[in-house]
Amino acid sequence: MSNPLAVGATIGILGGGQLGRMLSVAASRLGLKTHIYEPGASPPAGEVAHRVTTASYDDVAALTAFGQSVDVITYEFENIPTSALDLLEQLAPIHPGRQALATSQDRLTEKSFLQGLGLTTAPFADVPDMAALEAALAAIGAPAILKTRRMGYDGKGQTRIKTADDGPRAFADMAGAPAILEGFVNFSHEVSVIGARGQDGSVACYDPGENLHQDGILRMTKVPAKLTASQRSDAVLIAARILNALDYVGVMGVELFVTPEGLIVNEIAPRVHNSGHWTQNGCTICQFEQHIRAVAGWPLGDGSRHADVTMENLIGDDMAKLADYAKTDAAIHLYGKAEVKPGRKMGHVNRIFRA
Amino acid sequence: MSNPLAVGATIGILGGGQLGRMLSVAASRLGLKTHIYEPGASPPAGEVAHRVTTASYDDVAALTAFGQSVDVITYEFENIPTSALDLLEQLAPIHPGRQALATSQDRLTEKSFLQGLGLTTAPFADVPDMAALEAALAAIGAPAILKTRRMGYDGKGQTRIKTADDGPRAFADMAGAPAILEGFVNFSHEVSVIGARGQDGSVACYDPGENLHQDGILRMTKVPAKLTASQRSDAVLIAARILNALDYVGVMGVELFVTPEGLIVNEIAPRVHNSGHWTQNGCTICQFEQHIRAVAGWPLGDGSRHADVTMENLIGDDMAKLADYAKTDAAIHLYGKAEVKPGRKMGHVNRIFRA
DSSP, X not given: OOSOOOTTOEEEEEOOSHHHHHHHHHHHHBTOEEEEEESSSSOGGGGXXXXXXXXXXXXXXXXXXXXXXXXEEEESOSOXXXXXXHHHTTTSOBSSOHHHHHHHHOHHHHHHHHHHTTOOBOOEEEESSHHHHHHHHHHHOSSEXXXXXXXXXXXXXXXXXXXXXXXXXXXXHTTTOOEEEEEOOOOSEEEEEEEEEOTTSOEEEOOOEEEEEETTEEEEXXXXXXXXXXXXXXXXXXXXXXXXXXXXXXEEEEEEEEETTEEEEEEEESSOOGGGTTHHHHBSSOHHHHHHHHHTTOXXXXXXXXXXXXXXXXXXXXXXXXXXXXXXXXXXXXXXXXXXXXXXXXXXXXEEEOO | OOSOOOTTOEEEEEOOXXXXXXXXXXXXXXXXXXXXXXXXXXXXXXXXXSEEEEOOTTOHHHHHHHHHHOSEEEESOSOOOHHHHHXXXXXXXXXXXXXHHHHHHBHHHHHHHHHHTTOOBOOEEEESSHHHHHHHHHHHOSSEEEEESBSOOTTTTEEEESSGGGHHHHHHHTTTOOEEEEEOOOOXXXXXXXXXXXXXXXXXXXXXXXXXXXTTXXXXXXXXXXXXXXXXXXXXXXXXXXXXXXXXXXXXXXXXXXXXXXXXXXXXXXXXXXXXXXXXXXXXXXXXXXHHHHHTTOOOOOOXXXXXXXXXXXXXXXXXXXXXXXXSSOEEEEOOOOSOOTTOEEEEEEEEEOO
């Protein structure tokens, strides 16, 4: 190990949701502590972390104390304010690094980066103003989708354009936020690769999973995904190329559209990913521990798959079915959120099918 | 589910060692909080628990506040003072129950109970005084082993008697503590069954594991154990008989000696057990989650085994080999203990061999 964190060291995690919660649990397996930084009260990760700081991302004193208390910093979401990162990186290493964050925080930067690597993305155009939108619609055509460049997730911050006439309404929906127009891709299904890269530059990818969305939210991931052998190989190579290009440390989620012409990169997430939750029951080392191993400077672990798995998210009222799930052979993972809200991810269920 | 704990409920755990730590992690998967009660400072379980109370078992105020803050109580070790249990059982249900604790806290009670069920144990005799020891040695013969009735673990509180002449020295070693004499059993190897029983009376046992001890401490457990099909079946039936007889709720470890004449019960532990750690990487639902499910009133989960596993304890200086283990395909589980001491259990390593 190249300077790995020792037992008892502390990993700081920005964000206290379910991803931070499962990262904390994985860190505990390696004898490491976690310190959660989260603006919201009673974060899910707080129940299993050694320490929690409740403060906003512009609280310089809190950020400073947090940064001084940890040995390394990681995060469970990509929309961390730049000013907070500027301060924290003076105090402790941040993994994955700034380049990965800057790339994934902005849809325009991300798509340009991916195309620069020779990868295929949906057609896109920068939309700083209404004139640019008109030009983009003329070039890309309708239907298309207008998205804010920053801060989008789970279908938020985007609007569909059915015909060119929808342009002004769609532009108004952006409320002045910088946007990009993306053309529609004619894909049969979406898969994602959960890839990991260690501090020693080694790369390990999990088997691709097939994703099913509903209302813009991930509903289910199945492994193995419906892919030919060469598509499966392509998917892993695409993920590896991105990880290496970013000199990445940690786990990344890479979403890919499957088309007859090949795989198209939809988006990347510089963190553990909902579509990788199946690894908790399908692999010896899950995505959460793999991320912690990378961030902590440990060698990557064994991510080979020992079963077929179906991961289903428990969203909002799905929790009413909990008693039924509990009676089955499934593995249940809940996030400790007491209040059920529509669209809120409350947990997930992994069903294992042995080969 | 018969009145299962809801998301956000709190399980109180008496004892904050590695077993409490891994129980806390398992509880988090089911959306449950844990509150650790532990006299020692900075307990391993404290890093992953929602709350920790540091107080002794005779601190009435602390015990009362703890009991009032939790929905159910369980424990990671069996030597809990009776006075603490008397107080706590007024405040919250305790699982496994008092009968299981009373039985396993006292070697004489335990062996009498097991014989009462028609199970075979090593020959034994109550040794309240020196005259009783002489009579016991005459009946059982030497070599034999003299053990304190209470508070023994990992080879502590016991002394070997090679010949009858050793009697006075051995009796003096007990320092006045009530003791029992146990005859030696001619066994080929030891196995253990990790059994679970839910609040609905359902029983589920994991595949028996084969245990290798060194200096009185568990060194390694392998599954599958070296057993014939009928021995394997006997082992599970013995565990089930014990669980049912105690109206048990939770996970229990049952250690068995394998002899040509059949299986002999060595001892029972009313808790998750070191020899069950392999389940973390060999099963969908590990012993820790199975225990939490039982205690929380959930249905038991799927404990079937998907791989062969070798679990090796990391004891004391074994930690020096950590970097080597990290490079392998093994799953590493550390307890977050910063200080390495001889004989101290620092973690364990599960090696998976796929069928």
